[in-house]
Amino acid sequence: MGKRISEGKLKILLHIVVWAVLFVLPVYLLYDTDARERNFLMEVWFQLVCYAVIFYMSYFFLAPRFFFNGNKLAYFISSAMLIFVLTLSLGLLSNRFRPEFRDLEWEKRQMPGMAPGNSRPGLIRQPPLGRPPGPIKNWPLINFILTSCMVTGLSLGLRFSEKLMLNEKMRKEAEKEKLNSELAFLKNQINPHFLFNTLNSIYSLALMKSDMTAEAVMKLADMMRYMIQDVKNELVPLELELEYLMHYVELQKIRLNEKVAVQVNVDGDPQAFHIPPMILVPFIENAFKYGTSSHENALISINLKIKDGLLVFRVSNQLFSGREKPETFGIGISNTRRRLNLLYPGRHILELSNNGETFIVNLEISLV
Numbered sequence: 001m002g003k004r005i006s007e008g009k010l011k012i013l014l015h016i017v018v019w020a021v022l023f024v025l026p027v028y029l030l031y032d033t034d035a036r037e038r039n040f041l042m043e044v045w046f047q048l049v050c051y052a053v054i055f056y057m058s059y060f061f062l063a064p065r066f067f068f069n070g071n072k073l074a075y076f077i078s079s080a081m082l083i084f085v086l087t088l089s090l091g092l093l094s095n096r097f098r099p100e101f102r103d104l105e106w107e108k109r110q111m112p113g114m115a116p117g118n119s120r121p122g123l124i125r126q127p128p129l130g131r132p133p134g135p136i137k138n139w140p141l142i143n144f145i146l147t148s149c150m151v152t153g154l155s156l157g158l159r160f161s162e163k164l165m166l167n168e169k170m171r172k173e174a175e176k177e178k179l180n181s182e183l184a185f186l187k188n189q190i191n192p193h194f195l196f197n198t199l200n201s202i203y204s205l206a207l208m209k210s211d212m213t214a215e216a217v218m219k220l221a222d223m224m225r226y227m228i229q230d231v232k233n234e235l236v237p238l239e240l241e242l243e244y245l246m247h248y249v250e251l252q253k254i255r256l257n258e259k260v261a262v263q264v265n266v267d268g269d270p271q272a273f274h275i276p277p278m279i280l281v282p283f284i285e286n287a288f289k290y291g292t293s294s295h296e297n298a299l300i301s302i303n304l305k306i307k308d309g310l311l312v313f314r315v316s317n318q319l320f321s322g323r324e325k326p327e328t329f330g331i332g333i334s335n336t337r338r339r340l341n342l343l344y345p346g347r348h349i350l351e352l353s354n355n356g357e358t359f360i361v362n363l364e365i366s367l368v
Contacts, residue, residue: 023048043090047144050086051151057082058155067156068163083148090144198223201255212254219251227278236277238270238311238367242304248281249302252288260298268306273367275311276343280304282336283315283361290359291317309368315361319354333361340365 023045058079066075198220205213226244230236246264253262287300298318305312333352340348344365351362 235274287317313363
């Protein structure tokens with residue numbers, strides 16, 4: 001909000017400076033103390049006031065009410081009427097302040113270096129500014145009308161450009177809000193999916209009256225603490241995410257028999273990096289869901305390497321007949337693919353391969 005107020009004050013200051021320069025400039029140019037030039041200066045100032053009225057009437061009232069509401073004809077008619085009224089006022093004011101110009105005939109030079117009525121040698125009275133000699137006696141009014149049309153166009157163009165920028169800003173904010181809502185939705189989808197599988201594991205331990213049930217509940221409590229406190233953040237320390245993954249693997253190993261071998265290898269220092277929460281666990285979850293068997297040997301391999309800001313994550317698991325789902329690879333992976341596309345566009349590579357015997361995940365994310 002403070003930034004918007006600051007921008008508004010800057011815009012007001014810019015308008016004040018521009019109009020101040022326009023009002024001071026004629027004083028600088030018309031330095032002669034001649035009464036006719038002083039009257040002309042008053043006329044110039046009145047014209048500037050008229051231009052300001054035209055500009056701000058179009059900017060604040062006519063353009064928003066008519067032009068941008070689809071009634072462009074009303075806008076142009078209203079602008080023309082405004083210019084006509086101000087032109088009429090200028091004509092009346094010119095006759096009042098400068099009556100000598102109504103039927104003025106330019107003085108001719110009588111002798112070299114001397115102008116009639118001029119007591120200073122070498123100076124020749126020039127035609128008053130804005131009143132060129134010749135038959136075009138109404139040129140000042142025509143010039144005012146033309147300039148007023150340009151001022152109207154400038155006002156409308158400025159208003160139109162600001163409206164375009166505002167629309168673009170609103171579009172980007174809407175896209176950002178949509179992105180945040182979609183990411184929140186995807187994360188909410190992942191969490192219940194994980195809890196469903198984990199509770200199934202604990203339920204199995206309870207049915208077997210295993211002594212590891214209490215330990216499994218404690219590990220789940222630790223993981224729930226992470227999910228409640230940290231998953232709401234856009235990014236979490238990579239070290240914390242890896243700790244969560246290790247808890248998940250340990251929890252899964254509790255329910256597995258000796259036929260399932262799990263290999264975990266982490267290479268590199270994760271302390272300097274951050275990552276979106278819960279973005280790696282669906283691949284591991286998928287491996288435990290489809291890569292284990294109660295009566296066949298199975299191997300799940302998890303490798304994570306961090307080097308020069310690049311995270312390389314590889315998960316592989318065997319596939320058992322009747323349990324593979326090559327068309328979807330699981331709901332969690334589908335959602336994670338969408339999250340990666342939203343959060344790391346052009347900064348990640350995700351390859352999923354399935355040769356009928358082994359399912360392999362290769363993921364690379366640029367963390368810098």
